[in-house]
Amino acid sequence: GENVEQHPSTLSVxxxxxxxxxxxYSDSASNxxxxxxxxxxxxxxxIIDIRSNVGEKKDQRIAVTLNKTAKHFSLHITETQPEDxxxxxxxxxxxxxxxxxxxxxxxxxx
Amino acid sequence: NAGVTQTPKFRVLKTGQSMTLLxxxxxxxxxxxxxxxxxxxxxxxxxxxxGEGTTAKGEVPDGYNVSRLKKQNFxxxxxxxxxxxxxxxxxxxSYHGQGNTEAFFGQGTRLTVV
Numbered sequence: 001g002e003n004v005e006q007h008p009s010t011l012s013v014x015x016x017x018x019x020x021x022x023x024x025y026s027d028s029a030s031n032x033x034x035x036x037x038x039x040x041x042x043x044x045x046x047i048i049d050i051r052s053n054v055g056e057k058k059d060q061r062i063a064v065t066l067n068k069t070a071k072h073f074s075l076h077i078t079e080t081q082p083e084d085x086x087x088x089x090x091x092x093x094x095x096x097x098x099x100x101x102x103x104x105x106x107x108x109x110x
Numbered sequence: 111n112a113g114v115t116q117t118p119k120f121r122v123l124k125t126g127q128s129m130t131l132l133x134x135x136x137x138x139x140x141x142x143x144x145x146x147x148x149x150x151x152x153x154x155x156x157x158x159x160x161g162e163g164t165t166a167k168g169e170v171p172d173g174y175n176v177s178r179l180k181k182q183n184f185x186x187x188x189x190x191x192x193x194x195x196x197x198x199x200x201x202x203x204s205y206h207g208q209g210n211t212e213a214f215f216g217q218g219t220r221l222t223v224v
Contacts, residue, residue, distance in 0.1 A: 001169065043200065043215040044153070089152060096160065097143060097168060098213060102152040
């Protein structure tokens, strides 16, 4: 089955800096790559996703890039704010279920 | 529009007891999923369903059973709870399958087995 590796497991940045989280996947059939944000004690919520026919997607301060040849994708957050502090999960899907990475705990300090 | 609702939100079980977690969605989604979340382990798929009357095993199915008798409901059962099943359980649903569209999560059920 699909195996998703996510790095780093923890990330601390100062407010205003950029944050980058990277993921790799194993199943070449995966064609959907979402990113979820989970605040403490809450449910995961989708923040951005990308499909295999697209190399990059942006939504305000958030962007995701995908390299299908290398089987890796990344989340980029620019101009970080304290409210960006949360756990971020990447996922990959070959069509029937999402396989998640183990998460990155992002801390943005003022 | 409630989205995905899980019942109960919290539960404490003794080892060997049984219980059922209920997931209900009002978005007419075909696909439904049960995940467990443990510290440092991400979200691991337990079982999933691609439609009413169907179920399939995920990554960590042992010790759990599921049923999808109605399209809007997906039940997760623990027949004989073990301390290793202490976790936060999330239900999710999506329309075309999580390969193509957004998955919506319930609020989670925190289960402790003592």
